[in-house]
Amino acid sequence: MRASVIMALAVGMYILARWEKNESAVTLEGVLGGLFAILIIALLDQGKTEEIAKGFAWLFFLAAAYNAIPAFNSALTAAKKQDKKKSSTGTKVTAV
Secondary structure (H helix, E strand, C coil): CCHHHHHHHHHHHHHHHHHHCCCCCCCHHHHHHHHHHHHHHHHHCCHHHHHHHHHHHHHHHHHHHHHHHHHHHHHHHHHHHHHHHHHHCCCCCCCC
């Protein structure tokens, strides 16, 4: 997988994590910072610096995942609690 793709996934995960925490997910500063980071990684993702670019992209991805996993876990826990409440009242809930 190319480093620029990994970096784009990391930026997307960071945006989803901010959205999940009810923070402003897309700001001008965030968009410009994300695009700049993807551009730098894409420029390094050629020739002799390709392995370095992949290393930095995976580091960014791991940092974004570390930031996003607690938010996703809390969302899943809240959804399970809500599902249990609805199932105890006899209302059937189906996941989409």
